[in-house]
Amino acid sequence: MTVTIPTKTSAEIIYPDSDGKPMSDNTKQFELIVTIQGGIDALYKDNENVFVAGDLLWYPVEGDNKTRQAPDTMVVFGRPKGYRGSYQQWLEDNIAPQVVFEIISPGNRLGEMFKLFKFYENYGVEEYYVYDPEDNELIGWVRSDGQLNYIESMEGWVSPRLQTRFETASGDLEIYRPDGLKFLSYVELSRQMEQAQQQMEQERQQMEQERQEKELVQQKADRLSEKLREMGINPEDI
Template sequence: MVQQLSSEPSATLIYPESDGKLMADNTKQFRWIVVIKENLELLFATDDHVFIAGDLLWYPVEGNNTLAQAPDTMVVFGRPKGDRNSYQQWREDNIAPQVVFEILSPSNRLKEMAKKLQFYERYGVEEYYLFDPDKLDLQGWVRAEDRLNVIEEINDWVSPQLGIKFVLTSDNLEIHRPDGERFLTFVELGKLREQEKQKIQQLEQAQKDAIPRLHELGLTREQIANVLSLSVEEVNKVLP
């Protein structure tokens, strides 16, 4: 059973907003943190009661400002979006983050990661994912009653909470949305947006080029507008 989170409140106790540690040790680790966090933000953008944060200190117990972890990414269902200096669980309807992600860096130690697993297990995390981008090694744990149990086969695993699928290839980790689309970097999203913009521009130009030809065939301006799904005003801008 998850430990009961209660203690004597303290009006003067300060809960630090930083643990003094760097968010990431290198560009690869940082890139993965951003990709996972921002793609999850995008996935749940229309749900106002899914809070997602990166490197935010989570305090599970009121009155203890030394008991905390800052997951690389955490997802909390049932809490509103919005800015926070830290996640103080007793101020959040006592809802613990259900899903957390950690991205390994060379400086991480086995003992440190073991303590994090114990923390997440003790304070109610439902799913925990640990990824080493250097070794392309993904590990996962899912809760069964009061324990986080290792996911024996992580490849093609679908997160019960998030609906995303993890696919390990020979040279990469792919994370797929429930609709099958792959998590993309900001650069990839920018390129995709530019491609869509170019497609729209090409379609608009093709419509404009078709207007004179349809007019020569004897169609009225109203008919042309109907065929091309344009307004009559847009047709009039092209025809003399």
């Protein structure tokens, strides 16, 4: 009798889409994350090969579901836009996010921030920016010679990849696009849109008023011409 001995197969490795941690610890941190992610996404809205995500788990190593991080914002040049439950690098032509942002919250510990830095340095991030809203402090690193090197002055710094400019002199982090437009929150964008609509409505009303005034002037001119003709006078001879 032939006995079939079952072979042992390795269990499929699951890469969870969530690490159970909150996206942010307070409203200010959340607003900054959304503004930065949305601003960069809008900047590259017409480039299908720039993927921008916020708080998305990044797994850099196939077969390892423990080595992972969820940057507050990450930018990947060379990968298409679209839905992802997580960023599994080996399924993305092995392209690591080139730009990463982290917004510090009161719950962040120095040891945790150091681990984040080493993770981003080890796995190929080219530009790493950290902002502390409480102290209005922006620090950054840019890759050269295979490692992330500290940027001495961030005021007015222009990202090599994004070509965005960073300012903190106003007391808050301000990011400017290459065309000079500032990254705005949804509320700021909504107010700006309302102002633009109000200005358009004012201009429309002014044009309508000018049109009506011209019509009145023309009507008066027509009545005057008619009276002159009744008197036997040709208005064109005057």
